[in-house]
Amino acid sequence: GQGAQWVGMASGLLGTSSVFRESMEACREALAPFVEWDFDQALVDPELLSRVDVVQPVLWAVMVSLAAVWRSYGVEPAAVVGHSQGEIAAAVVAGGLSLEDGARVVALRSRAWLGLVGLGGMASVGLPAGVVRERLGRWGDVLSVAAVNSPGACAVAGDPVALDELVEVLSAEGVRARRIRGIDTAGHSAQVEPLRERLLSDLAPVVPRSG
Template identity: 30%
Template structure:
């Protein structure tokens, strides 16, 4: 069984999607449509922008979504998932590629999500940190004991967990985790505390956008970050999408459940190869590859 997976923030690079734009008229049309929907030339930033320009949340999230979904569409019959999943933002790419959302509606939600997250970041100084080489439960325990807001945010793979929260609380947790034997506790260069309670204002904004949008039943089950299990019902999909902003991304558990349910091959659709690396760390036997146009 084939599982198609879609990357999240951090996968962007200058030149992303240019090959699709140059070689496929339908792709070019979708890029132009995206520029109109967003009200600025995101294609120009994707193709020629600096790393700093691409790193802005309001640019990064739509850029990765556009690249991922356009690639899935250009794959045609080669895009034949038995199941899909996406890492954080990638969940919206996965849902759109699997027919639950139109390209236009998916992009509008992604844009609103990005702007709401950026506003939440600006409202309170916050950050995230990658903890390497420690058991998940040990990291969770330290987070619970530290004063202030700090929580487990991204269960990326075995031995790699990202924590998120207020700057002093994250820094204190890193200090304690290093003392307790973490191989690395590294503050990440991000705009704020994604997937933590500090994203509550963004969650409320996103909820409005999702409730106003028409969703269809996807062509295959999606393994969502919040639930980690196969989901197909529209009500559950919407609920999980809304709570994703303040809940952890349970990527490790989602991949494990896809394998339990029969996934034998994981195809990453979108910029970069980050998810392939994480999947191989979760299960060395898993077959991984990059989605491409034949």
């Protein structure tokens, strides 16, 4: 998912692995019809990489290409799981989407998200989801559990001011809680519902496949 990126990521493998480099090139070509920014520049430009419509496609390409490297060493997955927008890469790696359809999904979905920038955010909380849902009551419906990351940790999404309050309260109690860097949208929450019709239209050409 988003949040694990850093400026210069993939540079090592681009210089040492022909498999990784060829896969990244294929991803760049697949993304080209849907993006206007420079793929190679995005890997080293902090301003570009801070944009949701850039970082998500770039991360998708890195994930797909890492899987290609593992396969080149004989590592063949019995199952593929993706977290958040990583599900798009997982679908490509598992054979459920073609590379071209995966590029369409990640590029057009992230472009649609530009309309949500600044309206929300996400936080990582080191408590079980059930406990967190109870604690969110004081903030009403402006915050919600967005993802269950493990039995003892989850992500919360919603209004940025309310998120900061939540993190402050939990941190004061000794609970591990932090805003997820580089995310200024409330993914996996009611805030994304207005994008539904646009995405249904943008992604209509996508044809799922059997993996």
